[in-house]
Every structure is written in structure tokens, then in C-alpha cells.
Amino acid sequence: xxxxxxxxxxxxxxxxxxxxxxxxxxxxxxxxxxxxxxxxxxxxxxxxxxxxxxxxxxxxxxxxxxxxxxxxxxxxxxxxxxxxxxxxxxxxxxxxxxxxxxxxxxxxxxxxxxxxxxxxxxxxxxxxxxxxxxxxxxxxxxxxxxxxxxxxxxxxxxxxxxxxxxxxxxxxxxxxxxxxxxxxxxx
Numbered sequence: 001x002x003x004x005x006x007x008x009x010x011x012x013x014x015x016x017x018x019x020x021x022x023x024x025x026x027x028x029x030x031x032x033x034x035x036x037x038x039x040x041x042x043x044x045x046x047x048x049x050x051x052x053x054x055x056x057x058x059x060x061x062x063x064x065x066x067x068x069x070x071x072x073x074x075x076x077x078x079x080x081x082x083x084x085x086x087x088x089x090x091x092x093x094x095x096x097x098x099x100x101x102x103x104x105x106x107x108x109x110x111x112x113x114x115x116x117x118x119x120x121x122x123x124x125x126x127x128x129x130x131x132x133x134x135x136x137x138x139x140x141x142x143x144x145x146x147x148x149x150x151x152x153x154x155x156x157x158x159x160x161x162x163x164x165x166x167x168x169x170x171x172x173x174x175x176x177x178x179x180x181x182x183x184x185x186x187x
Contacts, residue, residue, distance in 0.1 A: 038183075041185075045186070052079075052131050053134070055187045069144070081147055090115075
């Protein structure tokens with residue numbers, strides 16, 4: 001922590017105050033001048049189409065800025081890494097008040113495929129990359145995609161169920177990695 005003289009803040013220049021605040025924030029965050037030494041650790045725990053986007057977009061953005069990035073996929077988040085992820089990632093509109101349809105309509109049989117198609121169409125119309133492209137981009141950028149071993153065991157998944165390039169680790173191994181991260185997100 002920087003030592004300040006006894007000069008009252010009212011006598012300090014605005015520039016000096018801003019410099020001190022910036023230095024304190026950087027020290028508190030463990031910021032480095034070298035963006036390549038920054039790390040991001042993200043936990044993906046949800047396995048629906050709408051929840052597959054946030055961890056992948058954030059991971060690719062972090063990696064694109066030079067951060068060493070890893071994503072730990074646990075519980076239903078494992079669906080994102082499956083070879084047949086496109087079949088598994090759906091939108092469940094029931095109980096989702098953010099869906100742009102009356103909630104009573106969400107209980108109609110067949111609404112899951114309708115909502116899924118609607119979401120995919122909306123993303124495509126806005127130029128957002130599909131999940132497969134985001135996964136490929138993550139791999140190209142060196143993002144570590146890590147499947148939770150315990151969850152694999154619980155749900156009966158084998159390594160052969162997942163796309164190429166996926167790593168496998170337990171929670172303790174990921175925590176060891178995450179504790180070195182400058183940014184840690186749980187999604």
C-alpha cells in the first residue's frame with residue numbers, strides 16, 4: 001500500500017488522486033503490465049443453449065486479449081462439450097420469464113424445439129457464432145476446456161463422448177488453476 005504524506009486530500013491534485021487510486025486498484029487486483037500473464041478461470045455449470053453462450057463468449061474474449069483461459073464444465077455444463085452437443089443443447093421455456101412469449105404458452109407440448117429454433121435463429125440473425133464455431137475458436141485460441149471427472153462419473157460419461165481437445169480433471173485440480181486467475185467467473 002502506498003504511503004501518503006500528511007497533505008490533506010483537498011490539497012492534492014486530481015491527477016495525483018487518480019494515480020493513487022489506479023495504483024491501489026492495480027495492486028489489489030494483482031494486475032500486471034504484461035497482459036499475457038493474466039489468467040481467466042470460468043466455471044460452466046448449465047447445459048442449455050442459452051447458457052452455453054456466456055462461458056464460451058467470455059472465454060474466447062479473454063483468450064483473444066491474451067489471457068491464459070480455462071473453462072471448467074461441471075454438471076449440466078458438460079452438455080456443451082459432448083460430440084452431439086447440438087442435439088443436447090436446447091431451450092427450456094417453462095419457468096423462464098425472460099422468454100419472449102406468454103408463460104402459459106410455454107407448457108404447450110413441442111415448445112422446447114420451437115424455443116430452441118427461435119433462439120438459434122435470433123443468434124444467427126444477429127451474426128453471433130453458433131456454439132460449434134465458438135468451441136472451435138476457443139480451441140484455436142488455446143482455451144483449456146476441462147470436463148469435470150466427478151460429474152462424468154455421476155452421469156456415466158466416457159471420454160469418447162466428448163469432442164477432441166477436451167481435458168479431464170477434478171475440482172481440486174481446477175481450484176489449483178483458478179486460484180492463480182486474475183478473473184474467476186461462475187456461470
